[in-house]
Amino acid sequence: MKDMLRWARCALTAILLLGAGAALAQGTVKIGVVAEFSGPFADYGAQIVGGMKAYLKLKSAWRRS
Numbered sequence: 001m002k003d004m005l006r007w008a009r010c011a012l013t014a015i016l017l018l019g020a021g022a023a024l025a026q027g028t029v030k031i032g033v034v035a036e037f038s039g040p041f042a043d044y045g046a047q048i049v050g051g052m053k054a055y056l057k058l059k060s061a062w063r064r065s
Contacts (some may be wrong), residue, residue: 033052035045 031047035048036042037045
């Protein structure tokens with residue numbers, strides 16, 4: 001049983017490492033966000049978008065310097 005768990009861990013680690021290499025090879029990484037933009041929680045959605053835009057603005061200014 002322990003050998004089977006060890007083998008499964010090794011296989012999972014190999015899969016994750018191979019996937020990480022493929023992710024690093026990409027030029028652009030797109031991130032999706034699920035948030036409310038209407039109804040009673042629309043204010044939270046606007047705050048989330050504002051925070052993401054502020055972060056991206058700061059991050060792009062940091063990369064240029």
